Each structure stands twice: as C-alpha cells, then as structure tokens.
Amino acid sequence: MGRFSKMHGLGNDFVVIDAREGAVDMTEARARAIADRHAGIGCDQLIVIGQSDDADVSMQIFNADGSEVEACGNATRCVPLFVGRDVLIRTKAGLLDAKSVDGGASVDMGAPRFDWDAIPLAYPMDTLTMGASWEDLPTPAAVNVGNPHVIFFVDDLDTVNFDRLGPLIEHDPLFPARVNVNFAQVIGDNHIRLVVWERGAGLTRACGTGACATAVAAIRRKLMTGPVTVSLPGGDLVIAWAPGGAIRMTGPATHVFDGEADWSRF
Numbered sequence: 001m002g003r004f005s006k007m008h009g010l011g012n013d014f015v016v017i018d019a020r021e022g023a024v025d026m027t028e029a030r031a032r033a034i035a036d037r038h039a040g041i042g043c044d045q046l047i048v049i050g051q052s053d054d055a056d057v058s059m060q061i062f063n064a065d066g067s068e069v070e071a072c073g074n075a076t077r078c079v080p081l082f083v084g085r086d087v088l089i090r091t092k093a094g095l096l097d098a099k100s101v102d103g104g105a106s107v108d109m110g111a112p113r114f115d116w117d118a119i120p121l122a123y124p125m126d127t128l129t130m131g132a133s134w135e136d137l138p139t140p141a142a143v144n145v146g147n148p149h150v151i152f153f154v155d156d157l158d159t160v161n162f163d164r165l166g167p168l169i170e171h172d173p174l175f176p177a178r179v180n181v182n183f184a185q186v187i188g189d190n191h192i193r194l195v196v197w198e199r200g201a202g203l204t205r206a207c208g209t210g211a212c213a214t215a216v217a218a219i220r221r222k223l224m225t226g227p228v229t230v231s232l233p234g235g236d237l238v239i240a241w242a243p244g245g246a247i248r249m250t251g252p253a254t255h256v257f258d259g260e261a262d263w264s265r266f
Contacts, residue, residue, distance in 0.1 A: 002263050004041070005082055006256040009074030009104075011205030011234030013256075015043040016075075016082050017263075019050040020057065024263055032066035033266040040266060041259070044204050047075050049082065055090035057083060063200030068092075071146030073208015073237075077105040077253040093146025104252035109209070111246050112216045113144040120148065122174050128220055134169055141217040145247065147199070148175060149213035151182040153223070157193055166197025182210045184217075190224045193231045205234030212247045215239035 002024060005016045015034055017024055026048055034040045045061055052058040059079060061072045071093035080087055080100045089096045097108040116124045119142045125131045127142040130150075137160075140152045150169065154160055160183050169181045181197040194214055196207035215228035219241060227240040237251035 001260045003258065003260055005258050006041070006043070007078040007082065007254060008256060009077050009206060009208060009234075009253050010232055010237070010251065012045075012074040012207060013043050014045050014047045014075050014078060015041050016047045016049060016078065018082075019048050023050065024048055026060065026062065028062075028066035028068075030263065030266045031062035031068075032064070034261075034263075035062070035064040035066075041261065044198070044201050045072055045075055047072070047078070049079065052090040055095055056087040058090040061091070063198070064202075065200040067200045069147055069200065071096075071109075071209050073107065073109060073145075073210075073212060073249050074206055074251075074253075075208075076107045076109075077208065077249070077251060078255075080105045081253045081255055091146065101250060104250070106248060106250040107208075109145060109212050109247040109249050111244075112213070112241070114142075116142075118144050119175070119179075120144075120177055122176055128217075132174055134165060134172075137165065141221065142179075143213040143216050145209045145212045145216070147180060147209055148177055149180045149182055149210060150175070151184055151214050151217040153184050153186065153218070153221075155185070157183055157185045157195055160195070162195055162197055162203055166203065170197060170199055180207065180210055180213075182207075182214045184214045186218070186223055187231070190226060191229045191231070192218060192224075195233065206232040206237070208237060208249055208251070211237045212239055212241075212249055216241050216247065219243070
C-alpha cells in the first residue's frame with residue numbers, strides 16, 4: 001500500500017504521492033488510471049514527490065492523460081504544505097523555491113523564456129506578437145515558464161468557445177510539444193481574467209503556470225506593470241515579474257484528505 005494526499009490549488013486538483021521512502025513505478029498508463037475520476041482516484045494532475053541530490057525534494061508531474069510535463073504552478077504551491085516546511089524543489093523545469101504563506105505558498109518560478117525554439121515553436125517567429133492566429137482570435141504571444149504557453153488577449157471571454165479552440169490550438173503543428181492555451185481579458189488596472197485549456201488536461205479551474213505566462217505577456221505588451229492579479233475560475237493568484245528577473249507567484253493551496261492505495265492495481 002502507498003500513501004497519497006488529495007490537494008488542490010484554486011480547484012486545480014492533485015493526487016500527491018510520497019515516494020521519498022520508496023520509489024513508485026509510475027507509467028503513463030498508471031498515471032492515467034489513477035487520474036480517472038470514475039475508475040481511479042481522480043485528479044487534473046498526478047504528483048510524485050521523491051528524493052533529490054540537489055534539492056529538498058523532487059517533483060514529477062503527470063497530466064490526466066498520462067503525459068509527463070515539466071511544470072505545474074498550482075501543484076508547486078502544494079508542496080510546502082505536503083512536506084510541512086519551505087522547500088527547494090527539483091523539477092524538469094529546474095529548481096523552484098517554494099515558501100509557505102498564510103493559506104498557501106509563494107513560489108519563485110524562475111525566469112521566463114521567449115526565444116521561439118525555447119517555447120518551442122516549429123519555426124522562427126516573434127513570440128511577443130506572433131505571426132499566426134486562429135479563426136477570429138487576436139494575434140497571440142508565447143512564453144515558456146517551464147512549460148509552453150500561448151496567450152490570447154480577447155475583448156470578451158464569454159464569447160470564446162474554449163472547448164473547440166483549446167484542443168485545436170493545443171495540437172496545432174506549430175507547437176511540436178503541444179501547448180497550454182490561455183484566453184485572457186484585461187478587466188482593470190493590473191487585473192486579468194483568465195481561462196486556460198491545459199495541455200493534456202483540458203479546461204481546469206486554475207493553472208498557475210498559465211497565470212504566470214499571461215501576466216508576463218501582459219507586462220511585455222505594456223498592458224500593465226504589475227504585480228498582476230489573475231482571476232481564474234477557481235480564484236485569484238498574484239504574479240510579480242520585472243523584465244530580466246524571475247517570476248514570483250503567490251496564492252492558496254489546500255489539503256483535502258489523505259488515503260492509501262495499492263498502486264499495482266492501477
């Protein structure tokens with residue numbers, strides 16, 4: 001039997017497995033089975049916390065479709081709560097420093113990347129004002145914050161067909177590693193409303209890396225200066241970034257319950 005915790009950040013929910021004392025053999029099929037909301041435990045992402053040679057812990061992240069990804073901002077905020085202290089976390093996106101704050105955590109998400117091949121895109125183009133768009137959406141921006149994001153600033157989010165456009169853009173050949181699709185609306189000074197179609201997970205109630213990427217794109221386009229409040233369906237995150245620096249994300253993290261499972265049954 002293995003222990004796990006059910007946690008969430010603004011409704012973006014996770015099964016968090018503690019593999020520090022004993023490794024868990026996690027495959028794409030097993031991750032997908034655990035994440036299944038009808039036949040498994042159910043989650044947007046599966047998180048495996050392990051040992052690390054150069055950090056306090058390591059973090060592996062699997063989307064609901066079983067694919068392993070580089071970063072997850074909402075899950076990163078849950079790690080200090082799961083471990084019980086401030087932590088330096090080794091991820092595929094690099095080292096992330098997560099500190100507990102009242103009701104959640106503040107995370108140094110590292111510096112964003114803007115080069116076309118760092119997103120990655122299939123061919124060179126300006127990532128601030130991309131030479132591509134889809135249907136009647138405005139020209140997007142692209143940012144890598146440990147994982148790839150494309151951001152559309154629209155006039156009215158309520159007119160966007162997320163279920164149709166999200167998967168269309170996620171799987172477009174322009175994005176060889178697929179992409180997280182952010183639909184954003186500026187609703188006030190340093191305030192953005194955001195809906196994210198997550199690569200491998202679909203619509204979720206919140207996406208921490210999406211909030212980071214969108215705030216960075218808004219600041220680069222001089223739509224605002226920050227810190228930026230990003231309002232997602234599950235609640236608000238505060239994103240601070242200055243050009244040339246690292247992104248600081250602050251927001252809630254919630255522990256729901258603990259459980260045990262036989263991973264060999266998945």
